[in-house]
Amino acid sequence: MQKTFTIAKRELTCLFYSPIGYLVLGLFGLGVSWLFFRSFGPGKAAWLRDTFDWLIWLLILLTPAISMRSISEELSSGTIEPLMTAPVSDLQVIMGKWLGAMGFFILLLTPVLILALVLEWTSNPDWGPIFTGLLGLVLVGGLYMAIGVFASSITENQIIAFIVTVFIICVLTLATYFLGRESSFPTGVRQALNYININARYENFSKGLIEIGSVVYLGSGITLFLFLAVKLLESKRWR
């Protein structure tokens, strides 16, 4: 466990050694504020729901940009060799990488908290949906990061890792959305597709609902992709 945190800490601090980390933080803060102030003013609802519903789309491009380097960079620079010849298990490596990326992602969400405080200062918002919305963001972000770490362990090319991640996420969001509305499909298939659709699942979070089904769905998605990433990394020892 200690080693997992060691790897996570290195991952997180390294994002701040390069300007990329600050750039992403700045741009995200700017974007979130813009989304927020579009629906902020007298007579408008004192909630973050509109912001959240936009944010969930932003994650599709944002999270892969953070996760793409995790394993790919180790593979391309060769640092994977000293890492994998140190007494750390493949699970510790993957968990460390994922936790490090999640740490950055959670840091990224701090502007949202500041915006919530702005709401608190100017009016009287309902904090319930704000927290469930944030929880949903963390869960969905966690799934995207797990997909990203998995894609990153496929290839030493960060661009490919990015594209593969975006592709898988789009299958889980856009594709399921459009196919779920295709009337020629049997109802069962449409229901299944809607069930998989992450954005549809997120809507309930931003409304203020915590559905056990959604939490289990996102949690098992995270577990599945992290497991696949561990297996991929393990397979490198066998080639």
Place this chain on the structure above:
Amino acid sequence: MIDVQRLVKWYGPTKAVDDLTFHIPKGQIVGFLGPNGAGKSTTLRILTGYLPPTSGRATIDGHDVLTDSLNVRRKIGYMPESTPLYGEMRVEEYLHYRGKLYDMPRTLRNQRIDMLCDRCGLTKVRRRTIGHLSKGNRQRVGLAAALLHDPPVLILDEPTAGMDPNQIGHVRQFISELSGQHTIILSTHILPEVEKTADRVIIIAGGRIVAQGTPDELRKSVAGQGRVVLEVKAEPAAVNNVLRQVPGVNEVEARAVNGWCHAVVTPAAGKDVREPLATTLHRNNWIVRELRHETASLEQFFVQITDHQRVSAAPAAEREPEPTPV
């Protein structure tokens, strides 16, 4: 300490390591020598558990590298070829990170890092970013990282590549001092490096062991053992005739160089012909300006045996020079 049995590694259709068997006892420094692409790095990577062997078995201190990898990794300090490091980290920070991966408590880490920075000449660059260091300094960071947890087995893949002669000297001395309590296997394609530090040399080419032994043993097995080179003021033909009659002389090659006769005398196996040669030269009243015994260097041996390997491995077509187009 290190035991390798019939190790074979295929990369797709190419055989990188071909039936390698050797044993390294505790406390020995072994030089792993071979031309580029001989399978040195592959063998070392198998020993560290980074690559699996296609067949065969390797154990380190009784732990199988394949089935007991974590225990093997605790025992070894590995410095990979070209020393990949995190360029954005500071030297000290990187060493602490490595130490944590080996479960070293903070006080021990501080103590070891201080000691190693001092020994590896890193004190001045401790606070510098690794990415800004010179190649030689990066190598030294890699070496310090490999030694950090005081492993009983050290596996160094070309540890002195990219260093200047001064640094090479220091590292060589450092490695020699580590012998005894550490078992060290270091690969290189530079011969003097192992000639001076290693207790034993294993020469591989084309994935096979082509020779092994102490540097002295290897030197002795060099064909032709040694020869005597002399320069006298005389006619080459006369020198040739006279020297051939000296007992123990096998062959003489004499030629004129700027009015002097330069002769190379090859003695029969195991004979020292310097004394009879000197007597003969004196008797003929030739002025001698040089008479020296040339021992074959390990270098010649290395070139001879690895070259032979390459020639015998190459297909016939490659051996013939291509006809030059008119």
